[in-house]
Amino acid sequence: MMHPFRCEICGETYLGSSPPERCPFCGAAGKLVLPAAEWMNYGKIEMCQQSYEDCQKALELELNNYAYYKCAVARAQSQVTETIFKRLMKHELEHAEVFAKAMGIELPSAPDVTCAGDDVTNMAESNKHETMAIKFYIEAARRAPEPRIQQIFRAIAEVENEHLVTTNMYK
Template identity: 35%
Template sequence: MKMVRCRICGEVYLGSETPSHCPFCGAHREFLNPSQEYPADINDVEITGSERADLEAAIELERSNTRFYLGMAQHKAEPVLSSAYKRLSKIEAEHCELFCKLAGVDEPDDLSTPMEVADDWCGNIAESLEREKRASALYATFAERATSERLREVFAAIRDVETDHIEFDGVASAYAGCE
């Protein structure tokens, strides 16, 4: 067994091999390092007013997506997709936690409250796709304009995770037999 620490979310993974993606935030393998390489002060960053505004927008986006996916996961008649979107919900909640840490604010208190969503997998997957495209584009912009090196790193890594989620929605759509 090894301890591998994610440079993006800071969570520790226990396993014999380094996974392709962080199981907690979805960051790619390049961010998964031996635990002792993680700088203790990695999230102690000075942020500008506009970076704070971007972090607040990111927190709100992740809060909404976390709750949307929890709502999708409530529809347990399709157990595989229910479980998959529960996983996405946890990943978006991890992003929310990370952005709150960087902004120095408390986490929203309704992260575990599912949003009311229709029992329509294809419609919900289509909405998920729009949410993920929006997230990926927004984080690309935030990464580009961030002046803090850490914020640039985090926004770029999470942009790639949201891009993976766009791909995942395609997989889910095929699984559900959507057009």
């Protein structure tokens, strides 16, 4: 029996007989993928100035990482690394959308970013970006007074950590 499930972080719908291990769209942990009937649309979040600035910075980081992975996909040296970079690229775009939605703004276009011509350098560079993002998201979650903003930063920090594990396997 197929059931609709919906991600509490990115809002995308997944159809399956059981909840997925991770959201196939944004990578959020499976516990955040709920039966669709329980899903709640948070929309734009009322937030303090600090949280707004943190979301703005997060949005920039995500778009930058998205653009970086897009370049890494185009220059991937094997089908395996292309697949990995593509998955990371899609997650980062979903994350950017999550922050833009919470802020109540349109998704800005991604910047022009260049990457290296080899997978090893791109994996290492990716590690730096993800590590920086995780550190910042954990700080942002700690200082955010809004429960939804805390939830977003924690959930996405956990996804970036999973990205780190993935790229570390290919260093």
